[in-house]
Amino acid sequence: MRAENESHPFIAYLEAQLPAMTELLTRIVSIESFSTDKAGVDEVGRLIAHELRSRGAEVTVFPQTTTGDHVLGIFNRGAGSPIAMILHMDTVHPRGSFASRYRIEDGRMYGPGVFDMKASHVIALYAVQTLQALGQMPNREIRMLFTADEEIGSFTSEALIVEQARGAQLVMVMEPALADGRLKSSRRGVGNFKVVVHGRASHAGGGHERGINAIQEMAHHVLAIQALTDYQRGIATTVSEIKGGIAQNVVPDRCEIHVDARANTQADAEWLTGQIYALRPVLPGARLEISGKFERPPMECDAERLAIFERMKQIVAPILTLEHGPSGAGSDAAFTAPIAPTMDGLGAVGDGLHAVDEHIILASLIERTAMNALILQAW
Numbered sequence: 001m002r003a004e005n006e007s008h009p010f011i012a013y014l015e016a017q018l019p020a021m022t023e024l025l026t027r028i029v030s031i032e033s034f035s036t037d038k039a040g041v042d043e044v045g046r047l048i049a050h051e052l053r054s055r056g057a058e059v060t061v062f063p064q065t066t067t068g069d070h071v072l073g074i075f076n077r078g079a080g081s082p083i084a085m086i087l088h089m090d091t092v093h094p095r096g097s098f099a100s101r102y103r104i105e106d107g108r109m110y111g112p113g114v115f116d117m118k119a120s121h122v123i124a125l126y127a128v129q130t131l132q133a134l135g136q137m138p139n140r141e142i143r144m145l146f147t148a149d150e151e152i153g154s155f156t157s158e159a160l161i162v163e164q165a166r167g168a169q170l171v172m173v174m175e176p177a178l179a180d181g182r183l184k185s186s187r188r189g190v191g192n193f194k195v196v197v198h199g200r201a202s203h204a205g206g207g208h209e210r211g212i213n214a215i216q217e218m219a220h221h222v223l224a225i226q227a228l229t230d231y232q233r234g235i236a237t238t239v240s241e242i243k244g245g246i247a248q249n250v251v252p253d254r255c256e257i258h259v260d261a262r263a264n265t266q267a268d269a270e271w272l273t274g275q276i277y278a279l280r281p282v283l284p285g286a287r288l289e290i291s292g293k294f295e296r297p298p299m300e301c302d303a304e305r306l307a308i309f310e311r312m313k314q315i316v317a318p319i320l321t322l323e324h325g326p327s328g329a330g331s332d333a334a335f336t337a338p339i340a341p342t343m344d345g346l347g348a349v350g351d352g353l354h355a356v357d358e359h360i361i362l363a364s365l366i367e368r369t370a371m372n373a374l375i376l377q378a379w
Contacts, residue, residue, distance in 0.1 A: 008319050010130055010370035017129075021122050021365050022109070024051070028118045029111040032098050033068070035090040035152045041068025044089040044118075048146050049073070051125050055132065057144070067156050068148030072164070075128060075142040082141035083376060084168040084340070085124050086161060086332050088117060088150030092354045101356060108350070110359040119348035119360045120174035121146070126365075127372040138377050143168070150332055153192070153295055158335055165336040170308075170379050172372065173333040173344040176353070181364070182325040184345030185309055186301035188234065189269040190330035191261035193276050193292030195221055197244075200285060201253035211251030215244045217286040218255040221279050225259055228275055234264030235272060236328075261294070262328065269294045296334035299342065301326065308341050315378045316371045329353075346372055 014021075028047060033040040045068060049059045052073035062070040068089060093101075093112030102111040109119075124144055131137040145164045147157035154161065165171050178184060197218045202211030228237045237259060244255030259276065263269040277290055299305075301324075313322040324345075333344040348368055350360035 008370065009134055010373050011319060011366060013130055013134060014126065014366040014369050017126060018362070018366060021126055021369075022104075022362060025109065025114065025119055025122045025365070026102075028121055029102060029109075029114050030098055032093065032095045032112060033090050034094045035067070035092070035149055037095055038068050040095060041090050041148045045069050045071045045146065045148070048089065048121060052144065055125065055128055062160060064148060064156050070148055070157055070160055071146040072160075073144040076139065077141055079139050079141045081169045081379070082143060082167060083170045083172065083379060084143040084145065084164045084336070085172045085174055086145050086147070086164070086336065087120050087124060087174045088147045088332070089121075090148055090151050091116065091118075092151050101358075104362070107362055108359045109362055110357060112358065115176045115348060115350040115358045115360050116353050117174060117176055117347050119350070119365065120176065120346075122365060123347060123369045123372055124174055126369045127376055130369065130373045131377060136377055142376060147332070154332055154335070161332050161335050162339060165339045165342075168340040170375070171333075171336040171340045171342040172346050172375065173331055173336065173342060174347045175331050175333075175344050176347040177345045177349050177368070178325050178327065179349070179351045181349045182323045182345065183309065183312070183343055184327040184331070184333075185305050185324035185343070186264065186326040187299040187331050187333050187344060188262040188264055188328050189266070189294045189298035189334065190296040191263070191269065191273065191292065191294035193259040193261060193290065194256060195259065195276070195279065196256040196289040197221070197254065198287040198289065199251070199253045199255075199283070202251045204249045204251055208251060212253070212283055212285045214252045214255040214286070217281065217283045218242070218244065218257060220282045221288075222257065224279065225276065228272060233268055234262075235268055236262040237272070259292070262330075263294070263298055264326075265298055265300055269298060296330040297338070299333045299337040299344065304341065305343070308343050312343060312375060316374050319370050319374065320367055
């Protein structure tokens with residue numbers, strides 16, 4: 001929420017920069033970067049590397065084979081009190097989405113990935129530019145890490161994220177804000193599990209009694225896993241994929257499911273993991289094979305998180321009144337929170353996360369950039 005006093009010099013500078021910010025964001029959004037589209041993600045990375053260098057950053061590119069390359073920009077290398085800003089370049093929108101979804105209308109920009117989280121690229125870059133232009137760049141190392149695989153689990157970037165968080169005085173995870181502008185002070189843990197049932201194949205007519213139907217066995221476990229959902233505790237389980245059978249007239253000997261598991265606390269993540277691994281066969285002769293884990297632990301809104309928020313609230317008070325709230329999704333904050341002071345949701349204000357109407361409020365680019373600049377300066 002914008003404070004009454006809008007005369008802050010950061011706001012005045014950024015109001016003049018809004019057309020350039022909008023143009024840069026349009027360029028980034030127009031480069032479609034679905035997580036598995038390495039060419040698209042790498043094209044975004046090249047643009048980001050150019051923008052970082054143009055602002056004086058030392059840039060390192062970390063080549064990848066299965067995903068896009070990761071890009072790290074460092075300002076003031078070796079200076080004290082480092083701050084790490086974590087961003088991702090990949091989106092959930094496949095190539096071909098831009099043409100039908102991009103538009104600017106009623107003060108909003110619509111487009112694939114504009115909210116999650118390409119607007120954050122512009123916010124981070126212009127936060128540093130604002131400090132530089134107004135002669136207020138702090139004597140501290142600022143690390144901007146742009147990763148390529150956040151939407152698919154950060155499998156190739158997790159170690160790099162952890163490396164940049166180590167020794168940081170603050171980690172700013174630049175995911176979008178909640179729809180009403182609040183920071184994200186907690187994140188659900190995210191687990192991925194696979195359950196495979198091994199049965200026995202037989203003819204569906206002539207040898208039915210000799211078969212062990214893997215799909216029938218799995219039906220028991222689908223219901224048991226779904227029943228673990230407990231909204232009061234913040235636990236959600238989703239059997240999101242199922243595969244089984246090879247032909248219409250064969251008793252299937254194999255069936256597998258993917259389970260998406262979410263938990264608000266580490267204790268519940270461990271409990272949920274135990275419940276899934278405790279599944280046992282129901283049909284005589286069936287066998288279960290279970291694998292998986294919580295790949296992103298929860299980021300809990302504990303005393304440390306509240307203290308971080310209160311300090312941020314005081315820092316940005318000259319330009320806005322800051323609030324916070326929980327997010328039901330996971331993010332890379334899960335990897336940094338155990339290592340360094342972390343806050344999430346510092347990106348743009350908008351809505352339609354991962355949807356066809358994904359959008360940001362363009363004016364929020366000014367406010368959120370100024371907010372991030374103040375935090376970089378004063379933390």
